[in-house]
Amino acid sequence: MSKVTTIIDIGSNSMRMVVLQKSSRFAFNLINETKSRVKISEGCYENNGNLQEIPMQRAYESMKSFLNISKSLKSRKVICVATSALRDAPNSKVFLSRIKKDFGLSIKVIDGEKEAYFGGVAAMNLLHDDSFVTVDIGGGSTEFCFVKDKNIVKSISLNIGTVRMKELFFNKNDIDGAREYIMDNLKKIFELNIEIPDVIVGIGGSIRSVSKIIMQRNEYPLDILHGYKYKVSKEEDFLNEIINAKDNDELKSLGVKKDRFDTIKEGTFIFKTILDELNISKVITSGAGVREGVYLNDLLRTSNCKFPSNFNVSVRSLLDRFQIEPKQSSYMGNNASKIFYALKPMHELDDKYKTFLVIASKLHSIGSTLNFYKSNDNAFDFILNGLSYDFLHTTRVIIAHMIKFSKKSLPSKKDISEYQELLPDIEVMRWLSFMISLNIVSNLDMSRPKIDYILNEETNTLSLKLDNKTFLINSNIEKLELPKEFNLEVL
Template identity: 70%
Template structure:
């Protein structure tokens, strides 16, 4: 696969592009994301599905700019797909031929099932959940992919979309007919032969816009959409407020962005109907969708479309780009496991914290690459925004805080206040802070000493293969959780 790859997705409402750079066999990072609201399907559903001249020209002009960006970034591979608007349009070939002749770009029109599949591939690889159904609301269609145990079981595409619903029903103020139309289409999902999960992974601009509003209304501390989850019951009033808004000013006062004002009611109407009809309890927001799914389908073509077990693309990508020495990172990871395991009778922490401690120990030094001074603070900020995929928000915030407090002193309650709702209990954070601090102290001269640990009567014996003055000198400065004693032997 090319080192730098461009994926372009031409939807009914928006055209989007991502440029991704491969850093190792399975790892990659985003180097550009561009969006243009060309509304290529504007007016088509009122004209027997035919694309209109002005929207086609907007799409053509945007594609030209997208290709300029891709070329400037030295992308060696471009994959361009089109979804509902072009697959429905009788005159789609006019646009496809013009783009091929004048821009040298071949556009692949994919069917709805394939579109749903790509969304499913993105969600199962880049989100941390086992059983869900993806819902991707577009301008012309809505796609569903049933995912269970890291496998896509069923893909469905329905002719429900914001532009379609607007032109067929909302312009006529016929909301009852719109509801009947959506419910009729949803029969295919309800009777597809698979049990409906109680969790939806939401893909697409409408669902991301709704999540942003919900985050703001709930004073959510982390400004990250991907992986944000919420209860439908507790937030349905926000959907109702959007649907009851009388004008653009009212929508903006609710937190609807200017570029979403013209489609947010239709999208909310569709999504609310789906949530109620399928009896969904929880929504997880995905920042990844068709574009990432196309990329992953290509990247993982020899791996059954899924990452290897225990592989985390965000951690691997960060290490590929920023780790100082792979041997040091591996040492810190192994030592973190040993420290966690020997202290398990005292801390009694869930096994998931073992993995988070290992990740934090491996990543702690990346802030040094950015700026040696205040490297822990640099890493904290970078982790919050850089662990893009396959992390719960709580896990991302926990890892960042473990690194931030990998110091000689333990965190105080006031230090954790800002992100309190996403962090584990105070005592858990103190243990994690202590364990990474001990880990870093053991190898502070970067000699990777052989070390054995023994816990007896709440006393941790740290047995080194040789005397190391820096450790012996600093161990008494290390703040230790209550009830534990630490002694160095060499």
Template identity: 70%
Template structure:
């Protein structure tokens, strides 16, 4: 597998490219993302599905620029896929032949089921959830992939894209016709006779635009789309406001960007109808889709398109790029788990917090690559934006706060105010911050001591193999959670 790979996705409305760099066998990170609203399917649905000359030229010129970017970034592999517009167009070979001849690029036209599958692979590997249906609204079609118990159960594609419905119905002011067309198309899902999850993972530009508007409306503290979750019932009013907006000024006020004005009402109408018909309760926003699915199918081709169990691509990628000593990182992770288990009778926290404590302990020092001073603050900001995949928003915020208050006094309620809706209880955060502080204190000289932790009533005895003045003096300065005492013995 190439170290740097370019994935290009030619959709009916937008052409998108990601350039991804591997850092180890399964870990990777994004080094470029480019989008061009070429609207290759513009005018085709009114002309027998045939691609028109001007949109094809836009797409060709954008592809040329994409390949220039890819070459500059030294990508050794380029995979280009095309979806609804090219698979539906009777004259698609004209465009495909020109691209191959003039640009030397082979475009793989994928069917709807494969497109849905790629979205499912991306979501099941890069989002923290095991049961959902992906909904990927494009310009020409919408794809659905059903995931149950972490496995892809079924994939299907329906011809209900934003550009298609705009030309067939909305431009003719036939809203009722559009509604009936969508509902009729959705009957194919119910004919599958599978259980429909109450959770939708939303993929595509229209759905991301809706999520951004919701985030703005509630003053959401974290500026991250991937993994943003909301309840449908609490946001129906805003969704309807987007659909009913009469002009671009109103859309702008709702938080919709200018480049979405042309299809956002159609996209929101489609999504709202799907949510109603599928009786969806919760939506998880996905920042990944077909492109990432294509890439994952390539690097995971020998493992059934799934990461190994307990593997987190974001954590591994950060450690690959920024950790200074893998042995130290492993020690901090193991020692964090030991401390958590020893203190469990007192803190009574769920095991998921142990996982987050271990991750925070492994990642705590990556901010030193930016600047040694203010390392905790550096890492805090880095983690909020750097744990891109497989993390709930609450999880990344918790990890960031654990690190921020390591080797410091315990956090106060004021310290948690901005992100309080994404954080657990005040007492939980105090325990987690203390445990990472204790972990870092024990290994101050990087000797990786073999330590035993023994809890009796409210006294934690720390047995070290040999005396360390620096550890003893630092332990005396630690702020302890309520009702805990510690004693060092050697």
């Protein structure tokens, strides 16, 4: 796979492009994301499924712009897939041939099951949950991929997209007909005879738009959609408010953006019907979908479309891009584990916090690379957004705060109040901040000293046994604020 790869997805409602850059064998990062709501399927369901000239021209012009961006970013590989609108249209070859002739690009029209599979691959690798069903509501169809214990069980596509429903039912105000049509299609899910999880991973513009509004209404502290979770029971009334909105002014008052007025009611209606019929209790929003799935299918083709165990693409990508010296990174991670377990009789924290401590210790120097002064604050802002994939929101907020309060006074309740909803108790945060501070100070001269951390519970003393004690390390350890009363000494 080339270092810079472009993935283009032509959907019924929108054309989307991501440009991804590899930094090492399995690590990558996003360098461009572009969307164009070309509505290529507009008018087709009222014309025997045939694509209409004006929507095709919009898609053609957008493709030209997408390829210009891709070329400017020195992309060596372009993969373009098309979904429901083109696979359903009897005249799709007209558009496909024109793109091939004018741009030299072969568009691969994928079937619904493959489209669902790609969404499952993206969610399985880039979200932190093990078992769920992805639901990708598009303009022409809705895809479902069932994932259990990080394995794809089944993929299926149903013809219940927003544009299709709008043209066949909503434009005629036939809501009962729309509901009956959706429920009739959903019977195919139950005929699969597989276990249906009670967690949905929502993919696609309609679900993401709804999730974004819910985040804002709930004054959620983190402005990141990927990985955002909510309980269906808490938001059912709001979903019904969107569905029953009388006009665009009502939609606007609910927080719906102008570019979603045309299909948000249909999308929410489809979504709410699926939630009810499949008895879903929780929704996880995914910022990754078909495009990322296509990319991962190529990147991970020799490993069963899964990242290696204990591999995190976000951490690896940051280590690569910021050129953090591998020996220093490895040392900081190992030392973090030693400190955590030496102090465990005191802090009594769950072992999951050890993992967070290791990651924070490896990544703390990112702030200095961005700008040496205020490096902790720089790292805090970057980490909140930089740990893009396979991290719970709580995890990335904890790691960012650990780094922010390293090598300085430990956090107070006031310091963490903005993100309190996503953080553990202040005592936990003070212990974590102390342990990363101790780790950083122990290697302040970057000599990677051999240190034994010895806790004497009888004397309430943590001893650091160094082969070669230095004044720099010793004097800075003495300045550390402790999370509770105990003795800290350097031997």
